[in-house]
Amino acid sequence: MITRQLGTTGPTVSALGLGAMGMSDLYGPSDRAESLATIDAALEAGINLIDTGDFYGMGHNEMLIGEALRGRRDQVLLSVKFGAQRDPAGAFLGFDGRPQAVKTAVAYSLKRLGVDHIDIYRPARLDPSVPIEETIGAVADLVKAGYVRHIGLSEVGAETIRRAAAVHPIADLQIEYSLISRGIEDAILPACRELGIGITAYGVLSRGLISGHWTKEAPSAGDFRAHSPRFQGENLDRNLDLVEALRAVAEARGVSVAQIAIAWVLAKGTDIVPVIGARRRDRLTEALGALEVVLTPADLTAIETAAPKGAAAGDRYASAQMAMLDSER
Template structure:
């Protein structure tokens, strides 16, 4: 199929890519095992469906995701927009790592990422999280130097506040801001999204189907022991049954509209972004081609006003925060999530 394009950022650092991308954290086993062979086959299926925006990070499987993408990209690198990230220290246990926005760390990590990806540049390089011990200006400056060196085409920021966006944008134009946004997670609508719309910065929504809970396939009883979601309050034993029941309202609405739940969740995001005036790309991740097909249904689905209003009411019913540490995400630092 032919996917609509979206332009993130403004000249001379704008990037035009597919409005639906692929979040490659799933290739590193965050939500369950997947073999390298199955991962490569999945990427071919994603490509066959017209998706050319690939998003990864150095810490996804400590390089596993980037390495798999590097294998897949051989001979076709020019057909894709590739984004990766640095700014979280790879050492330590997942969920307990620290931010690292020091210039030397960012310079070191881009070299490692380029090697794993098998390329001499990335299209979009994010500061994965602001470092509370390093002013954001001191992290963004070196990212701009990587653009000048030709190793990076443009820079992005992940989970930053509106104030941090403005400060960073004065040092070097920011092409994209990436944060969690979904029917369940809406704090970015207060400050972050109006700011990127004002400044002409693109927005990239990760976890747009709530780490799977906003799909028809979610099994509350089936989360494996090593599943990353167990670290998040939405999925804690005291919250999960309730939140699954809230998500069931979306599933029921989707069934009534004749669209998969995941597709409806994406359609709601695109409708909201258009209302706000933000240029949106979504980067859901999955290990299954059939799930990608369900997501694709939402790209051009026309969401009516009644269905939009019904989904609008769900976030207030959710129990728990979207992050294991509210200060780890923009909404926590903006006082929108309880500490």
């Protein structure tokens, strides 16, 4: 497995990470046995970074990962997001970044995961009512106490990144980055590189939209993509046209659309680690194949011609969620 370091102060991780959210939440029903088998397969392939959130399935995801890792904790670096507030029906209510909430959240995560420390701990979003310095200061206390090894951020803008980094070294920023979500290139990515902060990129296949497998069939019950602007009406038609243009490039290279999209993110810098949301072994195997795809300058030009920056139709989240993103301000 190829490895990359998360920033100048973070750990060395596999060049691909495994995002476990879909095994518990937001993408409709999942198969427990297949989820566990996928985690097993990821570890066997050399993936050592697993990303979760305490609000994925309201603790279900952490317990699933804890079960999968029993007896082999030392093989894995756990990245955990905290702070998202949800009601019993699953609706998102906002974010809580108060120091006492941070320390309570980590206590529950440690118990559900069955571990004595978390490798990278990060607020899922910025709490607009709590200065980022207070939230990161609380996580820094957890680092001193040995409950957390490294501090990360998620979906915050350049100014917030700088303020957080002034409190404690930041290993990485987790943020959406793909061929059709390139907003970080303007200010956020340069700020991270200036400060020595790595990027863990989620949504590299835009939630399956540019995987090459998406069709116009309606998402299943409980799948949040049913409300995502990029999966709606004419937006979906336009975005699938981009996918077909990418397919031509991928086929010319003898690889899949998903592999060309993942390889493109890998090629954008050794400080970027794509986090793949595979919840089936076949999708994981396909993603791992991207590590063998070496893109030439001509390939990169062809890919970016097929899917130009800003060409995607629709925002990456619904308007209410976009309003919560410090990274979009």
